[in-house]
Amino acid sequence: MGNISNTLSESVSKGSDLNKNNIGRASSAGSFYAKPESSVNEKVLQPHEKLASLKNIVNDSRIASQKSTTILPIEAISPYSNGFVLKVTCTRVGDIKTWSNSRGEGKLFWANFMDNSGEIRATGFNDEVDKFHSILKEGKTFLVSNCKVVVANKQFSNLKNDSELRFDRETTIEECDDADSKPQYKFDFVNIADINNVDTNSNIDVIGVLKEYFDVTSTTSKTTGRSFDRRDIILADKSGYTVRGTIWGKTAQDFNQESGTIIAIKGAKVSDFRGKNISVSSSSLFLVNPEIPEAYALRDWFNTGYKELELKDLSNMDGANTASAASKFETHRTTIDEVMGNPDVGKAEKGEYFTVVATVLMFKSETFAYPSCQSDNCNKKVIEDSDGRWRCERCDKSFDTPAYRYILNLNIADHTSHTWVTAFDDSARVLLDGTTADELTSLRDGDETAFRTIFHNNQGKEYVFRCRAKQEFYKDESKIRTQIMDAQPIDYLSEAKKLIENIGLF
Ligand SMILES: [Zn+2]
The missing domain is CATH 2.40.50.140 (Nucleic acid-binding proteins)
Structure with missing residues (x-):
């Protein structure tokens, strides 16, 4: 025996x-x-x-x-x-x-x-x-x-x-819980800068340092009507670029990480909306501080070579979405005088993108909106027929009423200068406290006092404006037109942080 x-x-x-x-x-x-x-x-x-x-x-x-x-x-x-x-x-x-x-x-x-x-x-x-x-x-x-x-x-x-x-x-x-049973992962990471060259709707693996994250918001699916919680996060890597990622549902609600955390995503879906973004689907793998060599390397970089102010944003390119175009039209904080005082401003084919912190001095209230086509994604100006209907020539359709869209001119100022800029529908709504162009048009025609009050109440507010200045020609004369691409109300906390970082550079 x-x-x-x-x-x-x-x-x-x-x-x-x-x-x-x-x-x-x-x-x-x-x-x-x-x-x-x-x-x-x-x-x-x-x-x-x-x-x-x-x-x-x-x-x-x-x-x-x-x-x-x-x-x-x-x-x-x-x-x-x-x-x-x-x-x-x-x-x-x-x-x-x-x-x-x-x-x-x-x-x-x-x-x-x-x-x-x-x-x-x-x-x-x-x-x-x-x-x-x-x-x-x-x-x-x-x-x-x-x-x-x-x-x-x-x-x-x-x-x-x-x-x-x-x-x-x-x-x-x-x-199995023996010593050899550590989690095993296989990744095929794409550098954040290279996401620009990845086809939309592809699935990729991404690893990055958490630069910042936003609050949970709720969005409603247009097709199913169901609502989802979502949270946006910004990841950075050694390529010097950042990308915006969206996480959903419970992952979004439970997310509770500090800036500097390493995040690895397997199977993130690439989308393109004003630059490339990634979305973490229900079958993506989302790992926080994974124990893999790529994470250790990224941690080293974060501790020694990470310079937040030098990072470029892949996800906010306004269509200039190649890495070279991105660096060429990269946004930097500047002043109105530095941009408008430059005789060559806006001569590049794509214009010049810049960001300023400025205050709204006044709105032009005489013309602020145009009647537009009701078709999805058309936005073309419609013309009133003799029978009172509104006709879109592009769509070859007539509508009982137009949809008004903003084309709002305003004067903004910082400590160096002031300038006229144009805000289109999305940003104009931000500047006028959420009032739509339809609402403002009916106030103009029905309640003059309320109409004036909306403009008056929204003067003197301070924003971070992302703008594009572009030289345009009209009858052989050139003129700089400056368009607001994005207006964000000042977040005094993050502004103060940026100032402190800037002071630290000297
Ligand atoms: Zn149309």
Whole structure:
């Protein structure tokens, strides 16, 4: 009997040594995954099979090795794979969804898995929901075996894998908490400056230092009418650029991080609205201070080379959205005199972008809006017909009423000079306390006092104006037209911080 028990413990420890070697090689050498077939001869027992195997060892040790299974890297899985074990980190667990139709009802959930070779989605239905949904935890490592492999449905998943897993009756999932079970992640990070060259709607991995974040706001989906909580965050990296990212729902509500935190996102969706932005979808992986080399490097940079004032913003380019154009038209704080006193101002084809802190001296109230087309995204001026209807020539349509849009001229001043600028609909509304051009037009025609009061009450207010000055020609005479691209009410706290930083530069 003594002999048998020696054999037993030897076999078990051999098994776990093999296991360690396998994982060790997997995580240290990238070439290991280039030739996944090289792992075929390294057999590793599934833990839940150990007991059964031990019984076999007593009878015939060769049977045990025949019955054991290989730990496969995710990237080696195809619809032809079977009988494999995955050692994976669970990066995301979806909520349980139920359905009900003429053919019956049921429920399902999905989970995303990752190892350092790749990522894969797994879906479980009905009984497997009950069995596995509560076991799988984000950030924990699991041994997953006996899954079916199917072709990925790209409509529901943004993971970079053409295969997906289905949990079925044979599937087993066990958490492993040995020393080798640190979360394993595989990222393919894109520098923030390079996001400019990424196609809109692509999914990318991004890592950055949290520069700042904004409050949670609620937005309503135009298509479903449902409302979502969202929060915008600004990430910076060594490329010297920042990008705006949007996080949603619970992630947005629970977000409670300091500036300087390292954030890694896998599967962020790229969008383009006045410059490139990223959005963190429900199946993106969102990690705070991940323990990966890229995060350590970024932390070093933040501690030594980070200069907030020199960062350029990728997400606010007003269409000048290439890295070179971005640096050319980069916004810097200046004064009205420095811009308007320059004889060459606005001669560049795209004009000159600048930012000033200035006060509204007065509005021109004689003309402040124009009647525009009601079609979506048209905004063209409409002309009143002889029958009292408003006609858009571009859309070839007539409307009972026009939609008024602002084209508001105002004079702004800072400590160096003053100048006339034009505000269009979005920024004019900010400057007039949210009053729309339609409302102001009907006040002008109905309540002269209220009309004057709106202008009067909004003079003397101070804003950070982002402007574009552009030289225009009219009958051989050149004139500088300055347009407000964006007007933000002064945030005295952040202004004071900026001043202190500026003082620190001298
Ligand atoms: Zn139109």
